[in-house]
Amino acid sequence: MKINxxxxxxxxxxxxxGSNIFTAVKDVNIELSPGELLEITGRSxxxxxxxxxxxxxxxxxxxxTVLYDDLDIYGLEDKERSAFRNEHTGVIPQxxxxxxxxxxLENVLLPARLYNREASExxxxxxxxxxxxxxxxxxxxxxxSGGEMRRLSIARALINRPxxxxxxxxTGDLDDENTKVVLSLLRNTADxxxxxxxxxxxxxxxxxxxRVLKMNGGILKEY
Amino acid sequence: MDKNRSGIRIxxxxxxVLGIVFLLGIIFLFxxxxxxxxxxxxxxxxxxxxxxxxxxxxxxxxxMQVFIKNKDIKTGISLSMIPVSxxxxxxxxxxxxxxxxxxxxxxxxxxxxxxVCTILFAVMSIINIVLLRRGEKK
Amino acid sequence: xxxxxSLSFKNLKRKPGRTIALVLLSAFLAFSVFGGSVVVLxxxxxxxxxxxxxxxxxxxxxxxxxxxxxxxxxxxxGIPGYFYMDNAYYEKIKEREGxxxxxxxxxxxxxxxxxxSVPVQIIGFDPETDFSIQPWIQESYKDTISDNDIVVGSNxxxxxxxxxxxYDLECDVVSKLSPTGTGLDNAVYAxxxxxxQMMQNASDLGFxxxxxxxxxxxxxxxxxxxxxxxxxxxVNNDINIHVRRVTSTPARSMISGIxxxxxxxxxxxxxxxxxxxxxxxxxxxxxxxxxxxxxxxxFAILRTMGASRKMLSGLLKWESFLIGLAGSVAGxxxxxxxxxxxxxxxxxxxxxxxxxxxxxxxxxxxxxAVIISVGAGLIASRISSSRxxxxxxxxxxxxxx
Numbered sequence: 001m002k003i004n005x006x007x008x009x010x011x012x013x014x015x016x017x018g019s020n021i022f023t024a025v026k027d028v029n030i031e032l033s034p035g036e037l038l039e040i041t042g043r044s045x046x047x048x049x050x051x052x053x054x055x056x057x058x059x060x061x062x063x064x065t066v067l068y069d070d071l072d073i074y075g076l077e078d079k080e081r082s083a084f085r086n087e088h089t090g091v092i093p094q095x096x097x098x099x100x101x102x103x104x105l106e107n108v109l110l111p112a113r114l115y116n117r118e119a120s121e122x123x124x125x126x127x128x129x130x131x132x133x134x135x136x137x138x139x140x141x142x143x144x145s146g147g148e149m150r151r152l153s154i155a156r157a158l159i160n161r162p163x164x165x166x167x168x169x170x171t172g173d174l175d176d177e178n179t180k181v182v183l184s185l186l187r188n189t190a191d192x193x194x195x196x197x198x199x200x201x202x203x204x205x206x207x208x209x210x211r212v213l214k215m216n217g218g219i220l221k222e223y
Numbered sequence: 224m225d226k227n228r229s230g231i232r233i234x235x236x237x238x239x240v241l242g243i244v245f246l247l248g249i250i251f252l253f254x255x256x257x258x259x260x261x262x263x264x265x266x267x268x269x270x271x272x273x274x275x276x277x278x279x280x281x282x283x284x285x286x287m288q289v290f291i292k293n294k295d296i297k298t299g300i301s302l303s304m305i306p307v308s309x310x311x312x313x314x315x316x317x318x319x320x321x322x323x324x325x326x327x328x329x330x331x332x333x334x335x336x337x338x339v340c341t342i343l344f345a346v347m348s349i350i351n352i353v354l355l356r357r358g359e360k361k
Numbered sequence: 362x363x364x365x366x367s368l369s370f371k372n373l374k375r376k377p378g379r380t381i382a383l384v385l386l387s388a389f390l391a392f393s394v395f396g397g398s399v400v401v402l403x404x405x406x407x408x409x410x411x412x413x414x415x416x417x418x419x420x421x422x423x424x425x426x427x428x429x430x431x432x433x434x435x436x437x438x439g440i441p442g443y444f445y446m447d448n449a450y451y452e453k454i455k456e457r458e459g460x461x462x463x464x465x466x467x468x469x470x471x472x473x474x475x476x477x478s479v480p481v482q483i484i485g486f487d488p489e490t491d492f493s494i495q496p497w498i499q500e501s502y503k504d505t506i507s508d509n510d511i512v513v514g515s516n517x518x519x520x521x522x523x524x525x526x527x528y529d530l531e532c533d534v535v536s537k538l539s540p541t542g543t544g545l546d547n548a549v550y551a552x553x554x555x556x557x558q559m560m561q562n563a564s565d566l567g568f569x570x571x572x573x574x575x576x577x578x579x580x581x582x583x584x585x586x587x588x589x590x591x592x593x594x595x596v597n598n599d600i601n602i603h604v605r606r607v608t609s610t611p612a613r614s615m616i617s618g619i620x621x622x623x624x625x626x627x628x629x630x631x632x633x634x635x636x637x638x639x640x641x642x643x644x645x646x647x648x649x650x651x652x653x654x655x656x657x658x659x660f661a662i663l664r665t666m667g668a669s670r671k672m673l674s675g676l677l678k679w680e681s682f683l684i685g686l687a688g689s690v691a692g693x694x695x696x697x698x699x700x701x702x703x704x705x706x707x708x709x710x711x712x713x714x715x716x717x718x719x720x721x722x723x724x725x726x727x728x729x730a731v732i733i734s735v736g737a738g739l740i741a742s743r744i745s746s747s748r749x750x751x752x753x754x755x756x757x758x759x760x761x762x
Contacts (some may be wrong), residue, residue, distance in 0.1 A: 059755025079669045086667025093758050099663045101375030113364040214626040323479045324441060325516035326547060335702030
């Protein structure tokens with residue numbers, strides 16, 4: 001599945017000494033193809049996460065469209081868009097993103113269970129092995145390290161075998177070793193045919209990406 | 224700590240407090256009717272004595288439960304509290320008669336208070352057993 | 362949706378402190394509404410029962426009984442008492458215009474000494490003219506009350522077919538009456554011949570109850586049914602004017618005095634329950650709002666996985682439903698542990714007729730308390746979480762980073 005973001009813009013209203021309108025993203029055009037790992041880099045606050053969230057269907061653009069193949073996802077109702085996201089898109093949000101009231105295994109299965117999809121415990125275990133935390137399946141997230149939590153997020157994002165994987169700063173506060181592990185996993189996922197978008201300011205990520213774009217002041221350019 | 228041992232649990236403490244309330248209550252607050260003018264006792268006096276005994280036993284058992292760490296023994300103690308509580312429930316008015324008139328102290332205060340305490344003990348014992356065994360299963 | 366239900370249960374289990382606090386709040390609401398409604402209904406039942414047991418339009422008693430309030434003590438509190446007037450007054454009363462039926466009643470208090478099994482109120486009736494006691498007895502005993510037979514009120518614990526002795530007269534207990542919630546539950550009932558024998562025996566034993574009146578011609582009260590076409594007030598006034606040394610009172614003014622007390626107590630209980638509920642719902646709304654706020658990141662994560670807004674609402678709804686259900690059931694059970702075993706003390710303290718409703722009504726009240734407590738929780742949760750559910754996920758994720 002190919003993602004196409006056309007003329008995407010996002011403005012916010014906020015109180016400030018200058019203008020009350022803040023443009024986080026301006027006229028961004030972006031394409032993401034299957035089997036490709038596309039990196040968007042840039043400073044904090046440059047608008048990279050905003051682009052990712054708009055592509056994920058989680059943040060309505062102020063203008064522009066997001067097409068998955070030919071489907072305009074913002075033309076769908078919330079219920080349909082959510083179901084579509086569940087089936088086709090894996091999202092790895094920023095920060096600590098596990099549900100604390102369920103175990104690691106249950107967290108991984110969560111996207112499948114939401115819509116009663118076919119993923120079994122064996123599928124979840126396979127993913128936990130893939131990310132290297134199969135021994136922690138019955139542990140609760142509050143007992144995981146940062147690196148383990150990120151690996152959990154990756155496994156969870158892949159349970160429904162999505163055609164698209166969107167990762168927002170997945171190596172955020174990780175040490176070098178864990179950073180390498182996570183980036184390798186993302187590369188591996190892309191090699192299996194998934195379209196992967198990696199938003200990061202990690203310099204080491206460049207060697208894992210097929211293409212790198214840079215976000216600066218809301219404008220997206222080739223790196 | 225060994226999985227079959229536990230420290231002082233909230234449930235054990237609650238049951239011990241209930242035991243204290245029951246025993247002190249039956250002695251000072253909701254006891255049976257007093258003696259007649261000639262000094263002799265009515266039948267409810269003996270029901271009150273029996274309930275004092277039951278309350279003492281329940282208090283001792285609940286204190287043992289607080290301080291004994293072995294979970295299997297705690298379970299056994301809670302199990303034993305169930306028939307003891309039920310005995311306490313059936314004494315007034317069934318195993319030992321109370322006064323004939325329902326507006327006497329034994330009917331108004333002792334019987335309802337004993338009913339509430341013994342039912343609470345029985346229910347809490349069952350809950351305690353479930354909690355102890357659930358810890359076991361994990 | 363089954364998964365949402367199981368996730369909501371797990372969410373509650375994993376935060377036991379928070380869950381228990383909300384359950385306790387819900388329990389408190391259910392406790393107050395169930396307990397309050399049972400008490401209020403019991404008071405109303407008691408009043409209806411009191412009215413039915415009086416049965417008469419007018420009650421006539423000797424003056425000294427009225428001034429001492431003895432009749433009220435007997436009827437309401439079940440304190441044994443006695444008062445007498447000569448039969449001649451009864452004869453005069455029954456001849457007054459507008460009196461359809463006049464039935465004498467006899468009150469005797471048994472002694473605490475050896476001649477009597479137990480100190481109780483004994484009430485005698487004339488089988489030929491009585492219209493209030495016999496219908497009540499008929500509810501549980503179809504045969505005629507023979508001489509030396511007695512029927513006991515519901516507060517007297519004695520098996521049927523046992524014997525009780527009053528003033529050296531051995532009597533057979535033939536039946537037990539259904540409860541009235543009044544002092545009449547503490548009384549023993551006998552026919553006129555039986556009680557006259559007891560009264561004579563009491564006098565022979567030296568009990569000075571009768572103050573000069575011969576036990577054989579002593580009457581305690583006269584219950585009057587007014588003829589059709591006559592006003593109760595007119596007949597009442599007529600008796601007060603023309604028959605000396607007695608006080609005649611319409612039964613309805615005896616009842617209205619008590620009804621006033623009942624309205625006061627019921628009103629107070631209702632106000633308390635309403636205040637508890639207002640405060641409780643405000644606390645619930647604030648608590649759910651704080652919890653929802655705390656969980657914005659969690660909801661955003663669920664949204665990234667494809668949870669729709671409807672699913673998030675469903676999750677919160679199930680959580681508040683489970684909390685409400687557990688709390689309200691606990692509240693109803695706790696209230697039951699207080700109001701049913703301790704009904705006797707409650708009645709004593711209120712000093713009003715108090716008759717617990719039947720099991721069917723109690724179950725309906727319990728269900729009602731559960732439903733409105735659960736409903737209140739659902740509404741509070743909906744009000745406080747609607748903003749959180751509608752949040753734009755991308756903004757939360759951006760801010761949350």
